[in-house]
């Protein structure tokens with residue numbers, strides 16, 4: 263314990279060691295005679311990403327995850343488990359089906375990937391694990407982490423929308439990768455072309471599960487995948503998300519439809535606080551016309567290290583009328599008016615895959631100001647993002663949670679990160695509803711303070 267805390271303190275400057283454990287000895291008398299119960303009680307901090315630090319990641323995974331994977335994890339900087347990792351890994355590594363339900367940026371990806379590495383046989387040449395993701399960008403990111411941990415011990419293939427499926431099919435047949443990270447449409451095409459069967463898969467992970475179930479384009483294919491996988495002889499199913507609305511109902515559906523085994527566990531970390539506590543939420547009330555100038559003023563006063571500006575997706579009606587999307591208007595305005603050092607980049611669904619890939623790789627590694635639709639709100643892990651701006655109010659509280667969760671993603675760091683939402687007077691009650699649902703406080707920034715800076 264002391265060693266783990268010291269290693270964590272060295273690796274993460276902002277890390278604070280866990281609160282001390284208190285041990286109680288209780289001696290109840292039963293019909294079998296007296297015996298001693300030893301209770302170890304450690305007070306919990308409020309944040310979900312507090313270092314659990316009862317043990318190192320290596321200790322939690324000992325004997326289950328291959329040593330070379332753990333060594334890679336340590337080299338990357340994964341030394342101490344986050345709370346969701348500490349709670350879920352003992353279950354995951356014993357083969358239990360799990361629903362991982364924990365705040366954004368809490369480390370769910372590493373939890374399920376370690377489980378994948380513990381289940382696969384590195385000497386076998388076959389597809390053994392599947393990670394299903396909702397977007398190409400999240401797929402690229404998860405593939406990167408999986409390859410980082412695998413080093414060269416096994417192959418990880420990305421089977422994503424816009425990929426070269428014909429060539430990949432030949433590859434899967436000739437040299438099957440042990441792990442495939444796939445978007446739903448690409449995976450379905452591959453299974454239909456009989457490149458591999460789901461029955462041979464040992465672990466199936468569905469990341470951002472509520473998003474895929476909520477997507478009219480993806481839900482029926484996902485159901486088919488889950489039903490087909492339920493016939494696999496040796497299987498483990500893992501679902502992950504920071505938001506699982508009606509989770510009891512979902513748990514019930516999993517068992518009833520046999521998407522999981524009957525003893526599936528819902529690992530729900532910090533249910534009373536759905537969002538990280540170190541996010542600082544603000545809002546400005548202004549008219550639609552004032553929004554671009556208010557945004558500029560906010561960027562000048564906040565001077566973000568990197569930022570994501572979320573803009574609503576263009577409606578079908580507006581597309582048909584031939585209007586340019588609002589994202590383009592924001593990008594154009596910022597490229598002309600913003601005088602800071604960050605690159606202004608664009609990411610949205612309607613861009614072709616090459617342009618999307620270019621934007622995504624541009625944001626890696628240097629300061630950026632990314633103007634994006636909700637496509638960047640799920641799973642994107644760009645830890646240098648210090649500020650989020652909701653240029654348009656998100657449609658739902660869940661969308662707010664995921665957009666806000668693109669910042670504050672450094673586990674063990676308590677640095678405050680900003681989330682600012684621009685709303686009209688009429689939208690105020692919607693933001694209040696989000697605050698009630700997600701249990702956070704949002705402070706008003708008076709409009710006058712904005713214009714003092716720009717004038």
Ligand SMILES: Nc1ncnc2c1ncn2[C@@H]1O[C@H](COP(=O)(O)OP(=O)(O)OP(=O)(O)O)[C@@H](O)[C@H]1O
Pocket residue numbers: 319339340341342343344347364365366367368369370371372503504640641642643645667671672673
């Ligand atoms: N044990 C750990 N030690 C240090 N850093 C970690 C650890 N686990 C995860 N991280 C880092 O924390 C960040 C967030 O992790 P991850 O992307 O897995 O979050 P998540 O729970 O999947 O979030 P979201 O719900 O937003 O997708 C990543 O940058 C990751 O590298």
